[in-house]
Amino acid sequence: SGSGLPLMVQRTLAKQVTLIECVGKGRYGEVWRGSWCADSVAVKIFFSRDEASWRRETEVYSTVLLRHDNILAYIGSDMTSRNSCTQLWLITHFHPLGSLYEHLNRTTLTRHQMMVICLSTVNGLLHLHTDIHGTQGKPAIAHRDIKSKNILVKVNGECCIADFGLAVTRQHVQDQQLHNPRQGTKRYMSPEMLEQTMNLQCFDAYRKCDLYALALVLWEVCRAANGREYRPPFHELVPQDPSFDDMRKVVCIDGARPAPPTDTHPTMVGMANLMRECWHQNPSVRLPALRIKKTLLKLATNDNS
Numbered sequence: 529s530g531s532g533l534p535l536m537v538q539r540t541l542a543k544q545v546t547l548i549e550c551v552g553k554g555r556y557g558e559v560w561r562g563s564w565c566a567d568s569v570a571v572k573i574f575f576s577r578d579e580a581s582w583r584r585e586t587e588v589y590s591t592v593l594l595r596h597d598n599i600l601a602y603i604g605s606d607m608t609s610r611n612s613c614t615q616l617w618l619i620t621h622f623h624p625l626g627s628l629y630e631h632l633n634r635t636t637l638t639r640h641q642m643m644v645i646c647l648s649t650v651n652g653l654l655h656l657h658t659d660i661h662g663t664q665g666k667p668a669i670a671h672r673d674i675k676s677k678n679i680l681v682k683v684n685g686e687c688c689i690a691d692f693g694l695a696v697t698r699q700h701v702q703d704q705q706l707h708n709p710r711q712g713t714k715r716y717m718s719p720e721m722l723e724q725t726m727n728l729q730c731f732d733a734y735r736k737c738d739l740y741a742l743a744l745v746l747w748e749v750c751r752a753a754n755g756r757e758y759r760p761p762f763h764e765l766v767p768q769d770p771s772f773d774d775m776r777k778v779v780c781i782d783g784a785r786p787a788p789p790t791d792t793h794p795t796m797v798g799m800a801n802l803m804r805e806c807w808h809q810n811p812s813v814r815l816p817a818l819r820i821k822k823t824l825l826k827l828a829t830n831d832n833s
């Protein structure tokens with residue numbers, strides 16, 4: 529199992545990788561820059577308590593042909609035992625600009641850069657959300673933890689989506705294979721998740737949650753295009769590490785949403801309208817990824833200044 533490669537080939541992968549520097553640390557574990565066959569690679573080292581995320585991410589990457597410019601490219605997975613301690617590795621392409629979250633914290637964006645980021649992110653989510661039939665096909669996948677920290681910025685200015693530790697297919701939902709003790713990030717949880725009114729048996733309900741979280745990411749990106757300092761969504765309304773109840777009060781009871789851009793440029797007006805539709809309280813009002821992509825393409829085409 530694992531990467532889909534024969535076990536002997538797969539086993540040697542981690543031994544060929546040299547870890548160079550730690551580029552990220554979090555609740556998930558660590559991300560290192562490493563080298564493999566003269567290439568830079570990213571090595572995500574999971575905490576062993578989060579084995580469920582490593583398993584799911586490895587399964588999603590190796591049973592589904594997930595090759596797309598806007599999805600982080602997979603190299604392989606490895607489970608090794610070091611002095612009676614299990615090490616769980618996920619090896620992917622490395623992106624020196626790091627996450628969208630880090631990028632927005634250090635830069636302001638032109639409107640063009642903003643559109644490239646938004647379009648490529650939506651394009652990645654569209655690929656994930658789409659059922660493709662045929663030999664090169666893939667099932668539809670819901671991500672369940674869309675946020676600016678799980679989106680990486682490539683050197684060409686486009687983004688790719690990372691972290692499939694919570695991802696689900698229709699099959700997973702049908703078989704009730706959702707048992708990961710980990711939850712999505714509370715700050716980005718949709719109103720129906722917070723109210724616990726979401727139909728957990730319905731695959732489409734998970735896609736709708738991704739679209740809500742995407743709207744918050746679009747808001748983060750648009751702020752950077754207006755030259756304003758980076759802020760996470762709901763920064764003025766909840767504490768740094770908000771609880772489920774903090775979020776429920778703000779998002780469900782008060783019905784609060786971030787303030788969309790007030791810039792009167794037609795592109796920014798279009799972006800403001802788009803985010804309002806996608807973070808709507810009623811999940812059925814939210815636009816599907818294909819509709820968002822088409823709207824963004826239209827806004828980008830009409831933006832000549």
Ligand code: ADE
Nearest residue numbers: 552559570621622623626
């Ligand atoms: N941080 C998390 N994943 C990364 C990757 N693949 N490349 C660079 N930085 C990262």
